Amino acid sequence: YFRMLDFARPYAFKLLVVAVCFALAGALEVASLGQVQQVLDHGFLNADPVAARGVLIHVALTVVGIMALKGFFSYFADVLNNGVSNALVVDVRGRVFDHYTRLPLSFHSHQRLGQMVSRLGYDAAYMQTGISDVVGRVFGSGLRIVFLVAYIFYLNWHLALQVIVIFPLAMGPLYFFGRKIRRYASRDQERMADLSSLAQEVLAGIRVVAAFAREDHERARFRVVLKNHYHAVMQKLRMAALSSPVMEVIGAVGIALMIYLAGSQVVDKAMTFGAFGSLMVATFSLYPHFKSLNGVNVNIQNAIAAGTRVFEVLDTPVAIADKPGAKTLKAPKRKLSFEHVTFAYGGGHAVLKDVSFELKAGQRLALVGPSGAGKSTLADLLPRFQDVSAGSVRWDGTDVRDASLESLRGQIGVVTQETFLFNDSIAANIAYGRPDASRAEVEEAAKAANAHAFVMEQAQGYDTLIGERGVRLSGGQRQRLAIARAILKNPPVLILDEATSALDTQSERLVQQALERLMRKRTTLVIAHRLSTVRHADEILVLDKGQVAQRGKHAELLKQGGLYARLYRMQFADRKPRGKK
DSSP, rough: HHHHHHGGGGGHHHHHHHHHHHHHHHHHHHHHHHHHHIIIIIITTOOOOOHHHHHHHHHHHHHHHHHHHHHHHHHHEEEEHHHHHHHHHHHHHHHHHHHHHHOOOOOOOHHHHHHHIIIIIIIIHHHHHHHHHIIIIIIIHHHHHHHHHHHHHHHHHHHHHHHTTTTGGGHHHHHHHHHHHHHHHHHHHHHHHHHHHHHHHHHHHHHHHTTOOOOOHHHHHHHHHHHHHHHHHHHHHHHHHHHHHHHHHHHHHHHHHHHHHHHHHTTTTSSSSHHHHHHHHHHHHHHHHHHHHHHHHHHHHHHHHHHHHHHHTTOOOOOSSOTTTBBOOOOOSSEEEEEEEEEEGSSSSSSEEEEEEEEEOEEEEEEEEEESSSSHHHHHHHTTTTTOSEEEETTTTHHHHHGGGGHHHHEEEEEEEOOOOSSSBBHHHHHTOOOOOHHHHHHHHHTTTTOHHHHHHHHTTTOOOGGGGGTSHHHHHHHHHHHHHHHOOOOSEEEEEEETTSSOOOHHHHHHHHHHHHHSSSSEEOOHHHHHGGGTOSSEEEEEEEEEEEOOOHHHHHHOHHHHHHHHHHHTTTTTTOOOO
């Protein structure tokens, strides 16, 4: 919890002002209680009616002045505290989001999107409440309790000492309820994350759900998760509801004890009626502030449960980051080399084993092989989406781990089979890698990618919004926009990861033409499932079970036989020469 409070450190001065304002408001509240004794002893019990009326007028005006001033300080403290509170949640969400973007792709591949979004929204909001409650209620109610207790001691310290022994009894229930509420709050937040994950998953895949007529199944699944969340919330709320009356009973015992002991002193003429009245008002004034602090405990437990989940993210190490004094890379002039590269996810089974090859500047190298051979993993090592477990990847002799990520990835363009487009305009998606590009440059890139014609058919042309993940476009259109995006970035090194494998024949032809323009005079690493697309590569590497099984040009590999020839025959076995049966 104190670690969460570190988020408040930049606002220390504002919080100090808040504390001072709450302290002044608390002091003024106690000052107003002192007027009760004046009314009773010197007003109602005054034998002189004129003097008594003067006391009443004086007290009335004094109370109005005191409460107006108290209201000013309370208002200023609340506004300032709310400002700090909302700034805190912005900081928490910003920190978490920044950390998400720095974590390696392996982290994101093992996390559910809904879980991550839940930490940004639900958990961060609970942290905000827990932190702002300490500032608001603890300073506001806590300081008032201190002043009120001090005032009670001032009126009759012997009596106050006899009554105050009741309050340590509240610590036991407070601790018990705190532990229970925290546990149930953690369960509530986990179920909410499940809810968010399932909703995002089903809505993102609604076409598949509809295609397989699984709407009823998904609705039933969602209701199960809803019910689990409901039960988790109710467990927490029942425990929070139980804590309130228990704490109220303890407070009532203290008040009853004060009434009896103070009343006895009035009967014995050891205390004036005015002092008794003022003491009672002060004692009853403690009650709502103690109740408020019990509510703080509930919110703190929620915040601790949420903070635990948030810090799990923030404590995940950024495995791929710039070293001190990282080098700035420029376009490769000689070669890119993979030297005895071995890679395993999370220290498990090796996906790549002692892979070595060179890609000379300006050349085109193709990676082929059966699914699961390690082709995409090998390509991910060049832009450092993953880091090698052993060996090295070198850029003109420089280990890419010694280079800055910005300069490394700034030199590389990536076009994959699963094209991701943002819910923005066509122009904005093409210019994503170069947001300062002019409209003329965007259109030129689209023409080179065979995309200009279909873009101009859209209602708003380049300003057309394409929907979530480009859902309003066909697969071939999305792919050509991705190529246009890479063309506009104009990188010296390209990674093409099965960029045409999911397209129909006509779309593939258009995309392949665009790719040929894109690859011209660039150092290119091509991952291909369709072997027809790699015939003209300068070198082909055949991967099998994480190792290089064969290497050479297309014709050489066919003559050698082996895995490449088998894969080629499998793809073209059903294609007969024209005119033959």
